[in-house]
Amino acid sequence: MTAQDSATPGPPIAAGPSANGFSPLAAPGSPGPVPAGRNGTLLALLGVVSFSLTFPSTAWGLESFGPWSLVALRTLLAASIAGAVLLAARVRVPERRHWAGLVVVAGGVVVGFPLLTTLALRTSTTSHAAVVVGLLPLTTAVFSSLRTGSRPPRAFWAAALAGAAVVIAFTVTQGGGGLSAGDAYLFCALLVCAAGYTEGGRLAKVMPGWQVTGWALLLTVPLAAAGAALALPSEPVRWTAHGVIGLVWVSVASTFFGLYVWYRGMAEIGVARASQLQLAQPLLTLVWSFLLLGEEVAPAAPVAAVAVLLCIAVTQRAGAGRS
DSSP states (O other): OOGGGSSSOOSTTOSSOOTTSBOSOOOTTOSSOOBHHHHHHHHHHHHHHHHHTHHHHHHHHTTTSOHHHHHHHHHHHHHHHHHHHHHHTTOOOOOGGGHHHHHHHIIIIIIIHHHHHHHHTTTSOHHHHHHHHHHHHHHHHHHHHHHHOOOOOHHHHHHHHHHHHHHHHHHHHHTTSSOOTTHHHHHHHHHHHHHHHHHHHHHTTTSOHHHHHHHHHHHTHHHHHHHHHHHHHHSOOOOOHHHHHHHHIIIIIIIIIHHHHHHHHHHHHOHHHHHGGGGGHHHHHHHHIIIIIOOOOOTTHHHHHHHHHHHHHHHHHHHHHHO
16 A cells, blocks of 8 residues: 555545544535535445446346356456556555455455345346345444444434334335245345445545455456356357446446445445445335336335435434444
């Protein structure tokens, strides 16, 4: 890592807040500095919007590629972008003490979650698969508390549990009131992704979020290349516009850009607090599924959306007060 990337104070390029509570990054001619907490929340929300399109885009990608081919290709494409950016910026290799965390990010977020959810979407609708994201905020908060020792207040946990309950009830009802054959994949994806988010958020405090994403992607290149070499000859490829668009989105937006803004946001406002913003992700996914895939959305969606937004507001206020 370069000196600017380290945890020690340096020139104002870091993602974290300054001593007065404001982000040091301000556009020339802007009215004034943006509060760091607000900036981190906006970045994390941008990541949530990018992630909310992942399931519909994966469904589109499966029109052209098999599940193993799709995951291998999305990883290779995202890693190519990450490698080019790291090379152009002349970023030094991270210190040895950070590699264990990067392996967790790579295994959980870059490989594990995409592969397991892609396999699940062969038999589950995107609406039903959103139950994973409904549990992910709470699971990530638990992982973060265990890993970093953070102790959010009781109001935070109460709102997080309430939000998870609302999302689970809504998405299970939307999925027909039962569990599908792909739920084993979905619940495993939940665990590995929460671990990857926790480690990525921790690392984003000592190096820029885009470097966390970039090095995690590069770690997976040998595995992704081997997977593509084995999967492409055995899985049929049918080129369609939807398939190509889906592949490009999950590679560029979900895997690279989405993770960059997500980890940077978590570095500013904390893993537990940022994770609760994902309570809105299943509802956004349901909207995209309706608009892009023609899947039906239950009439209770507006009620669930209001309840989730209230829970998000409580978690953000409680988390901010604690920090």
